[in-house]
Amino acid sequence: xxxxxxxRTSLYASGASVVNMLQxxxxxxxxxxxxxEDSVPLDGKDAARFLISNVLRRHRPEDKHIQIRxxxxxxxxxxxxLEAAVRARPDALRVPKVETAEEVRTISRKVAAIERKAxxxxxxxxxxxxxxxxxxxLNAKSIAEADPRVExxxxxxxxxxxxxxARRTKEGPExxxxxxxxxxxxxxxxxxxxxxxxxxxxxxxxxxxxxxKSKTLGFDGKTAIHPRQVDIINDAFTPTQKEIxxxxxxxxxxxxxxxxxxGAVSLDGSMIDKPIVIRAQTVxxxxxxAGIKIxxxxxxx
Amino acid sequence: MLELKKPAVAGTLESSDIxxxxxxxxxxxxxxxxxxxxxxxxxxxxxxxxxxxxxxxEIAEAxxxxxxxxAIDAVIAARMQTVICRAAExxxxxxxxxxxxx
Numbered sequence: 001x002x003x004x005x006x007x008r009t010s011l012y013a014s015g016a017s018v019v020n021m022l023q024x025x026x027x028x029x030x031x032x033x034x035x036x037e038d039s040v041p042l043d044g045k046d047a048a049r050f051l052i053s054n055v056l057r058r059h060r061p062e063d064k065h066i067q068i069r070x071x072x073x074x075x076x077x078x079x080x081x082l083e084a085a086v087r088a089r090p091d092a093l094r095v096p097k098v099e100t101a102e103e104v105r106t107i108s109r110k111v112a113a114i115e116r117k118a119x120x121x122x123x124x125x126x127x128x129x130x131x132x133x134x135x136x137x138l139n140a141k142s143i144a145e146a147d148p149r150v151e152x153x154x155x156x157x158x159x160x161x162x163x164x165x166a167r168r169t170k171e172g173p174e175x176x177x178x179x180x181x182x183x184x185x186x187x188x189x190x191x192x193x194x195x196x197x198x199x200x201x202x203x204x205x206x207x208x209x210x211x212x213k214s215k216t217l218g219f220d221g222k223t224a225i226h227p228r229q230v231d232i233i234n235d236a237f238t239p240t241q242k243e244i245x246x247x248x249x250x251x252x253x254x255x256x257x258x259x260x261x262x263g264a265v266s267l268d269g270s271m272i273d274k275p276i277v278i279r280a281q282t283v284x285x286x287x288x289x290a291g292i293k294i295x296x297x298x299x300x301x
Numbered sequence: 302m303l304e305l306k307k308p309a310v311a312g313t314l315e316s317s318d319i320x321x322x323x324x325x326x327x328x329x330x331x332x333x334x335x336x337x338x339x340x341x342x343x344x345x346x347x348x349x350x351x352x353x354x355x356x357x358x359e360i361a362e363a364x365x366x367x368x369x370x371x372a373i374d375a376v377i378a379a380r381m382q383t384v385i386c387r388a389a390e391x392x393x394x395x396x397x398x399x400x401x402x403x
Binding site: 018019047050054058059118 | 311312313315316317318372373374375376378379380382383386387392393395396398399400401
């Protein structure tokens with residue numbers, strides 16, 4: 001995980017609102033998602049494309065991962081969305097309602113054609129695919145592995161539960177399998193896993209619990225639907241001092257074991273095996289990406 | 302020259318936005334009316350952007366009304382592109398700035 005860039009929080013900025021777009025740079029989210037889809041009325045798609053294109057070309061935030069959410073592949077807006085969005089040179093396109101690997105490959109070919117025409121390095125614009133149905137979740141692994149452009153999968157829980165005829169709850173038992181299935185697919189493919197949003201913007205405690213659950217399961221981040229959710233989600237995905245201290249002790253113990261030519265190393269009476277070392281290195285990589293100063297050479301180990 | 306086919310509007314009256322109305326103006330050239338909360342400081346700059354977009358689209362005849370609520374240049378350009386495409390009933394050529402575009 002060396003050199004990991006944080007993707008703890010993604011916050012939407014509607015292409016239908018100038019204020020929304022201009023204010024988006026002032027929050028602490030890791031990723032800004034300029035939206036052409038759900039937040040834009042049908043008669044405002046043209047205006048949103050022009051707005052996002054102009055604002056991104058002239059006022060691109062340097063310290064954020066920039067995404068544009070296009071309309072779905074089968075919508076009448078998709079082709080022109082791609083023409084506009086690719087030329088705005090985002091880090092990634094966020095594609096809703098992806099269900100098959102073939103869809104991903106089709107999108108990738110279209111993006112490549114525009115990149116070539118526009119003089120953009122081919123393959124440089126990544127894809128974040130949102131899985132919003134039982135079919136999408138069942139195909140998660142093939143979607144994640146469909147194309148080198150795929151950088152992350154996102155779980156879209158609202159539509160997913162509708163497709164399952166399930167009831168959406170704050171506790172989320174109805175998405176437990178989908179979360180894990182998508183996560184395993186992401187880990188197998190080596191791409192990031194972004195958890196579903198928490199829809200109640202007024203329930204701070206509920207969001208804290210939900211973000212903690214996301215982190216515990218292994219997700220890399222979560223989508224926020226309101227700026228007030230950003231810091232709470234960031235906190236959940238940033239290593240705590242306790243986690244950092246433990247990681248330091250693990251890495252120290254491994255170092256000491258190497259010095260003494262020990263085959264097996266233990267800490268506090270327990271054996272340190274490979275997964276524990278990987279977890280410690282992951283904590284360090286996240287701490288480094290979050291700008292936490294640690295000292296020593298722990299980031300390099 | 303690009304001919305406008307119908308009156309059109311783009312943008313909103315929200316803060317940081319600009320609402321632009323555009324209509325055909327046969328035989329009367331370009332007529333622009335500007336109402337802005339920052340007219341004293343930025344009126345000339347707003348009009349320069351509007352005229353730049355008119356030239357880009359080769360529009361010689363139009364009646365334009367600008368109701369500005371403090372929009373930055375990128376927003377003014379976006380609203381002009383929108384209203385022109387709507388009034389002229391044309392699609393936008395996104396490839397026109399590509400390196401090999403003709």
